[in-house]
Amino acid sequence: MLIKKPSDIPYSEVTPKPLYMNRRKFLAAAAAAGVGLAGAALWEMSQPSTPVLAATKYDNLVKSPFDTTEKITSMNDVTHYNNYYEFGTDKSDPAKNAQNFKTSPWQVAVEGEVKKKRVFQLEEIIKLAPPEERIYRHRCVEGWSIVVPWIGFPLSVLIKQFELTPKAKYVAFETLYDPKQMPGQHGSLFGGAGLDWPYVEGLRMDEAMHPLAILCFGMYGESLPNQDGAPIRMVIPWKYGFKSIKSIVKIRFVEKEPPTTWNKQAPNEYGFYSNVNPTVDHPRWSQATERRLGEFFKRKTLMFNGYAGQVASLYNGMDLRKNY
Numbered sequence: 001m002l003i004k005k006p007s008d009i010p011y012s013e014v015t016p017k018p019l020y021m022n023r024r025k026f027l028a029a030a031a032a033a034g035v036g037l038a039g040a041a042l043w044e045m046s047q048p049s050t051p052v053l054a055a056t057k058y059d060n061l062v063k064s065p066f067d068t069t070e071k072i073t074s075m076n077d078v079t080h081y082n083n084y085y086e087f088g089t090d091k092s093d094p095a096k097n098a099q100n101f102k103t104s105p106w107q108v109a110v111e112g113e114v115k116k117k118r119v120f121q122l123e124e125i126i127k128l129a130p131p132e133e134r135i136y137r138h139r140c141v142e143g144w145s146i147v148v149p150w151i152g153f154p155l156s157v158l159i160k161q162f163e164l165t166p167k168a169k170y171v172a173f174e175t176l177y178d179p180k181q182m183p184g185q186h187g188s189l190f191g192g193a194g195l196d197w198p199y200v201e202g203l204r205m206d207e208a209m210h211p212l213a214i215l216c217f218g219m220y221g222e223s224l225p226n227q228d229g230a231p232i233r234m235v236i237p238w239k240y241g242f243k244s245i246k247s248i249v250k251i252r253f254v255e256k257e258p259p260t261t262w263n264k265q266a267p268n269e270y271g272f273y274s275n276v277n278p279t280v281d282h283p284r285w286s287q288a289t290e291r292r293l294g295e296f297f298k299r300k301t302l303m304f305n306g307y308a309g310q311v312a313s314l315y316n317g318m319d320l321r322k323n324y
């Protein structure tokens, strides 16, 4: 009997439809299981034709001096309890509805008050600096919190690539607008939030340059899952979660305070600054305590989410009741 090793078989002989990922491994497994090549071909045909992109692993991550030593929240909780209204308003929606979101190729346009605008491919941004691991607390305005080992580097690394004009006082961010892929962007009819799309956010220039504010493209040692904002998002740990805009396609330097999605939606509830502040309540609920996902007892919320030592000076002389 003639036994062909999988590697000797021409691709065309057994591939009615190309299988994009892990073909070798699959053939080896089929051979080991004694399925035979006809069976193997049938099995291949029965597989979904959409190639699922495997997560990129990151190792040799640079350690950061900003890490919290608090217990890291399980990746399962962080990837199944999300706010990402483009993919639905239930916390469980993004994990289901963002599965086939296409994050490659991906471009980020940097424009506005700069001498020279530029469009980056995602890969060009990631190569600007060695990736760091940043274990941060994250506090959602709704009262839950998580501790996540994010991967990224300071937003300042990107900003420093540009020669800004003297009018560059704020940075405005924009999420992808693509209702075909993001069902929540159809408006309130189909269970969407009825927000004004695309999702937009902003920072004052000194906030944007602060070393705690990162451009993030991974978590838990790998590239970002879609529901957490793949392929690139902001993480701003001293502000409520909604400032940390996901799936960014545009970064614009501007002169005036830019509009932000939740401020437009409910200006008396969500201000531009949105610094975590246990002493200033949301009009409809207290902000004094939070519940860490995976824990039973509530804990006290800390001023600036525990990052006061690093960021309080940014707001010297400002009335934080007015500038909420």
Ligand SMILES: Nc1nc2c(c(=O)[nH]1)N[C@H]1C(S)=C(S)[C@@H](COP(=O)(O)O)O[C@H]1N2
Residues within 6 Å of the ligand: 078, 081, 082, 083, 084, 085, 086, 139, 140, 141, 175, 199, 227, 228, 229, 240, 241, 242, 243, 244, 245, 246, 247
């Ligand atoms: N584009 C976009 N970005 C977004 C949101 C959103 O709905 N759309 N939700 C925000 C809110 S309210 C929070 S708490 C965080 C949640 O991030 P996580 O799902 O990775 O925990 O994303 C923020 N970024």
Ligand SMILES: [Mo]
Residues within 6 Å of the ligand: 083, 139, 140, 141, 142, 240, 241, 242
């Ligand atoms: Mo949030």
